[in-house]
Amino acid sequence: MTFKVGIIGLHHLHSEGYIQLLGNLPDADVTAISDGDEPLLRQIGGRYEISELYTDWRDLIRNSDVDLVIILLPHAMCPDAAVQACRAGKHVIVEKPMSNRSEGILRMISAARDSGAKLTTPYLWRYCSAAEKIKEMIDEGRIGRIVAFEGRNVAGPPRRYPDGGAEWMIRKEISGGGPLHNLGVHWIDLFRWISGQEILSVAAKVNSLTHGLEIEDNSHALLVFESGAVASLDISYSAAYGYDLFVQVRGTEGVISWRPQMNGPSVIEIARGRERDVMEIEEGRIKGYGGVWGVKFLRDFLKAIEEDSRPPITGEDGYRALKVVEAAYKSSREGRFVEVG
Structure with a gap:
């Protein structure tokens, strides 16, 4: 079948990227888009020859022809849209981190369970060939038992958000937070996936010393896993x-170091004692958000819908990642380790 897809929310840096990405899939077609900004709505609709335009996302959800919606609204608005979409019989992709608060994700999970809708969120680093290779090596025991992770994701100034029409991203109450909330969830999810373990407690410190915004702009966190391993x-x-x-993964018998690249090959080094093995992994290039990774993610989700199976990435994964972030913020405020709960 060909899935008819609706995009909800155009004031997001990835909205057009999803439209472009879906153009790579023969079994999916963007037929409807929604945003309250009518000039932008008409501009994007014209650019991609999308005729069904809605200034109110509720009207898009009521369109019985739409099978799947991708929600890119300001984080605080995502739960209401996702819940109503599930109740209307739509399958739902909610751009990470899914909500400004973890309670909102619980509402989505409940609505999806009650309606039978499939719910997911795009933690696309899982689909990076280098990350897949690292997990494979760890599962094979190449570096022994995991004892520690290190993850760095240091991005440029947040002015790209207002410059790109997503000024809400720097408003704490609407977005939920700064880089830890927006980018840190990627590595939190990746480390959970690689290790197969949950994170039990967090110690963290965040501040707004660089740009002076209401969201944090610097964050450092220590995560403790079920096994006692730390990140x-x-x-x-x-x-x-x-x-x-x-990204680095340290084990009892070796260390894997990885310098991820948005464009170009990723380099992985595996060190065991004095031995070093370096591999370079090249990804193909496809237009759209996430490129090859995004296509893999979408294909997996469409397959889960067709087979009525569990998506590889679930709403619960989104919930667990955001609970870790919330524990980190609490730790920073209170100056102590906080259990994730």
């Missing part, structure tokens, strides 16, 4: 430009 995170908007990305 250190350095997540911020303090890079001069672009991204500074790094």
Whole structure:
């Protein structure tokens, strides 16, 4: 079948990227888009020849021809839209981190369960070939038992959000937070997926010393896993430009280091004693949000819908990641380790 897709929310840096990405799938077609900004709505509709335009997302959800909706609204608005979409019989993708508060994700999970709708969120780093290779090596026992992770995601200044029409991203009550909430969830989810473990407690410190916004712009966190393994995170908007990305997994018998790349090959180094093995992994290039990773993610989700199976990434995964972030914020306020709960 060909899935008819509706995009809800155009004031997001990834909205057009999803439209472009879906153009790579023969079994999906963007037939409807929604945003309260009518000039922008008409501009995007014209650019991609989408004729069904809605200034109210509720009207899009009432369109019985739409099978699947992708929600890119300001985070505080995502739960209401997702819940109503599930109740209307739509399958739902909610852009991470899904909500400004974890309670909102619980509402989505409940609505999806009650309606039979499939619910997911795009933690696309799981679909990066380098990340898949790292998980494969760990599952094979190449570095022994995991004892520690290190993750760095240092992004450039947050002015790209208002410049890109997403000024709400720097408003704490609407977005939920700064880089830890927006970017840190990627590494939190990736480390959960790689290890197969939950994070039990967090110690963290966040501040707004770089840009002086109401959201934090620097965050450091220590995560404790079920096994006692720990992860250190350095997540911020303090890079001069672009991204500074790094991931390391340390085991009892070796260390895997990875420098992820948005464009171009990723380099993985596996160290065991004095031995070093370096591999370069090249991804194909596809237009749209997430490129090859995004296509893999969408194909998996459409397959789950067709087979009525559990999506590889669930609403529960989104909930667990955001609970860790909330524990980190609480830890920073109170100056102590906080249980994730």
